[in-house]
Amino acid sequence: xxxxxxxxxxxxxxxxxxxxxxxxxxxxxxxxxxxxxxxxxxxxxxxxxxxxxxxxxxxxxxxxxxxxxxxxxxxxxxxxxxxxxxxxxxxxxxxxxxxxxxxxxxxxxxxxxxxxxxxxxxxxxxxxxxxxxxxxxxxxxxxxxxxxxxxxxxxxxxxxxxxxxxxxxxxxxxxxxxxxxxxxxxxxxxxxxxxxxxxxxxxxxxxxxxxxxxxxxxxxxxxxxxxxxxxxxxxxxxx
Numbered sequence: 439x440x441x442x443x444x445x446x447x448x449x450x451x452x453x454x455x456x457x458x459x460x461x462x463x464x465x466x467x468x469x470x471x472x473x474x475x476x477x478x479x480x481x482x483x484x485x486x487x488x489x490x491x492x493x494x495x496x497x498x499x500x501x502x503x504x505x506x507x508x509x510x511x512x513x514x515x516x517x518x519x520x521x522x523x524x525x526x527x528x529x530x531x532x533x534x535x536x537x538x539x540x541x542x543x544x545x546x547x548x549x550x551x552x553x554x555x556x557x558x559x560x561x562x563x564x565x566x567x568x569x570x571x572x573x574x575x576x577x578x579x580x581x582x583x584x585x586x587x588x589x590x591x592x593x594x595x596x597x598x599x600x601x602x603x604x605x606x607x608x609x610x611x612x613x614x615x616x617x618x619x620x621x622x623x624x625x626x627x628x629x630x631x632x633x634x635x636x637x638x639x640x641x642x643x644x645x646x647x648x649x650x651x652x653x654x655x656x657x658x659x660x661x662x663x664x665x666x667x668x669x670x671x672x673x674x675x676x677x
Contacts, residue, residue: 440500440517440594440627441466442487447496449482449651456482458651459496464595469621469628469643471659473635478648480631481523484597487629488520489513500595515543519593523600523631525584529573533564536572536583540591549592556623557586560616578609585617595627602637614641635662 442464449457456479464470472480485491487498489510497506505513514520519540528536537557541550558565561582567575572583581601588596601617602610618641621628632638638645638659645659655662 441502442595442627442629443499444487445497445499447486447498448494449479449486449491450494455651457486457493460651460653461496462646462653462656464627464629466627467621467625469618469641470630471635471638471641471643471645472629472631472648473633473638473645474648474654476633477650479651480648481599482651483648484520484599484629484631488518488597490520514591514593517592517594519588519591519596521584521588521596521598521601523603525577525580527572527575527580527583527587529571531572532569533572533575533583534568537564537587537590540587546592550590553590553592557589560620560623561586576609578605578613581605581609581613582616585613585620589620589624593626595629598628598630600631600633602632602634610637635659 445461447457447460448455460483472483474480482491486493487505489505489508493506497504499505500516500518503516505516505518528539537554558568563579564583564586572580575583585598585601598617601613605613620626635645635647639662641659643659645657645662646653647655647662
């Protein structure tokens with residue numbers, strides 16, 4: 439498990455402020471949803487945590503170690519894994535080859551085999567189609583593969599960007615059910631960008647609502663559904 443901390447973190451693209459001095463922590467084993475309208479800064483936030491986006495100032499820490507300024511590969515070696523928006527699987531490789539892509543730097547080969555078995559137990563369709571080209575999978579199966587590939591790096595903290603994007607509601611339910619079960623099994627800390635705040639409220643956990651690069655609400659995801667906070671985040675004054 440892993441604790442994450444952001445301190446006065448800002449991201450700018452030229453004169454545009456994507457993140458405005460954010461500070462918050464994520465406890466070990468917590469499930470944190472990041473939600474809000476398009477342009478709120480959600481993906482920029484994940485990029486700044488993972489090292490893919492350079493911060494203008496502030497810092498990101500994991501377990502007390504500063505991640506800011508490190509390359510994404512170095513951050514990944516410290517136990518942070520990213521499931522990108524749009525899945526980005528290797529269509530020409532088999533399912534199993536995709537899963538093994540992120541394990542090259544691991545030295546615990548026996549544990550890699552165990553993790554592969556866990557993935558196939560958690561997502562049986564991936565086990566059934568392990569030798570099939572990943573590009574032949576459905577959208578929901580590709581999302582399961584992207585999550586599983588991130589798990590194969592043996593992370594302590596996993597960032598997931600828009601896991602429900604482009605999927606039918608029934609498939610999204612299945613993806614979240616398996617993701618939450620894996621979190622419990624592995625003791626993972628999860629930070630999930632979810633466009634549908636209503637979906638996040640149903641899954642449960644903590645939620646940050648963002649608008650205009652700022653946090654406008656922070657609390658229990660299920661509790662937000664019965665309040666005016668979602669309306670405030672999407673349509674209210676972000677000043």
